[in-house]
Amino acid sequence: MAITPGSVAxxxxxxxxxxxxxxxxLRGREVTVVLADLDTPANRDVAAGLGAHFAGLDVxxxxxxxxxxxxxxxxxxxxxxxxxxxxxAGNSRDALDVDEFLRVVDVDLxxxxxxxxxxxxxxxxxxxxxxxxxxxxxxxxxxxxxxGYSVAKGGAIALxxxxxxxxxxxxxxxxxxxxxxxxxxxxxxxxxxFAAADFPVLSAxxxxxxxxxxxxxxxxxxxxxxxxxVGAVPYRFKGVPAARTASxxxxxxxxxxLPPPAG
Numbered sequence: 001m002a003i004t005p006g007s008v009a010x011x012x013x014x015x016x017x018x019x020x021x022x023x024x025x026l027r028g029r030e031v032t033v034v035l036a037d038l039d040t041p042a043n044r045d046v047a048a049g050l051g052a053h054f055a056g057l058d059v060x061x062x063x064x065x066x067x068x069x070x071x072x073x074x075x076x077x078x079x080x081x082x083x084x085x086x087x088x089a090g091n092s093r094d095a096l097d098v099d100e101f102l103r104v105v106d107v108d109l110x111x112x113x114x115x116x117x118x119x120x121x122x123x124x125x126x127x128x129x130x131x132x133x134x135x136x137x138x139x140x141x142x143x144x145x146x147x148g149y150s151v152a153k154g155g156a157i158a159l160x161x162x163x164x165x166x167x168x169x170x171x172x173x174x175x176x177x178x179x180x181x182x183x184x185x186x187x188x189x190x191x192x193x194f195a196a197a198d199f200p201v202l203s204a205x206x207x208x209x210x211x212x213x214x215x216x217x218x219x220x221x222x223x224x225x226x227x228x229x230v231g232a233v234p235y236r237f238k239g240v241p242a243a244r245t246a247s248x249x250x251x252x253x254x255x256x257x258l259p260p261p262a263g
Contacts, residue, residue, distance in 0.1 A: 003029055003216050006031075006032065007032070008032045008072060008076045008081075009026050009031050009032065009033050009034070009081045009083065009215075010034045010069065010082045011085055012057060012059050012084050012111065013036075013085040014034075014047070015035055018085055018211070019035060021204035021205045021207070021208035022212065024205075025209065027052065034054070034055055035053070036059075037057060038057070038058060039056025053076075055068045055071060055072070060106045060107055062117070065115050069118040073125070078125070079122040080123075080129045081131070081132065081215050083132045083134070083215075084112045085133075087134060087136075087152075088103070088104055088108065089149045090104050090149055096147060101147060101148035101151070103148070104149050104152055105155075108148075108149065108152035109156055123170070130218070131172065132176070132218070134179075134207075134211070135153045135157045136153040137178050137227070139152075139154040139176075139178060140154070140178055140235060160176040165221060169261070175214045175222045175224065176222070176224070177232065178224060178225050182202035182204065183204055184204060200228035200229065202226060202227070202228055210224055210231075210232035219234060
């Protein structure tokens with residue numbers, strides 16, 4: 001969906017690095033921005049400093065997601081895009097810290113599920129729109145140091161790929177961006193290692209630009225890899241071997257398993 005002045009954007013995890021950078025770009029395009037994040041004075045100050053509206057939100061609360069979207073519609077008349085950007089990473093050095101695993105999945109995956117559920121009716125009422133999910137390169141190439149994060153981001157990408165074809169007929173485009181290592185609080189415990197290795201990290205603005213581009217013209221269901229020196233490029237998923245009939249021909253997928261036709 002094309003970005004037009006007066007459009008209304010919701011950003012979850014909006015007070016973090018990506019959210020702040022994205023809000024700055026959106027405000028430059030005369031978009032009304034609502035930052036949704038944990039309700040703290042510091043987060044409210046971030047929104048005020050950016051000229052954005054603020055909504056308190058714990059993305060793991062299903063009802064709270066719906067309430068925030070309802071508030072956006074009540075205050076601004078519509079919702080045109082939801083940037084489902086809230087996320088955390090694990091820090092445990094254990095092979096599997098189940099409590100941490102569940103906490104990360106709750107925020108990074110179910111936060112996307114609840115945000116999508118809340119946004120879809122509003123986007124339909126607006127005549128269409130976009131959902132842009134902040135996933136991660138870890139969702140495409142899992143990292144051994146953080147299984148919860150890898151599973152959550154991989155699940156978010158799978159959700160986007162599964163759901164996007166069913167939304168085309170509603171005029172809604174759903175896509176994901178998959179940044180590599182970026183300059184946010186998530187890499188704080190590893191900054192010394194990155195510096196010692198002279199490893200390039202993305203700026204928050206580079207990631208925000210990819211998020212903005214996804215709203216402006218993403219392929220439905222696409223996952224855009226964002227890497228330093230590369231930019232944002234759509235990831236090409238490999239197909240799996242197709243089933244074959246007894247006669248050796250490629251089997252035809254049952255119609256009931258295909259998305260409804262657009263239009």
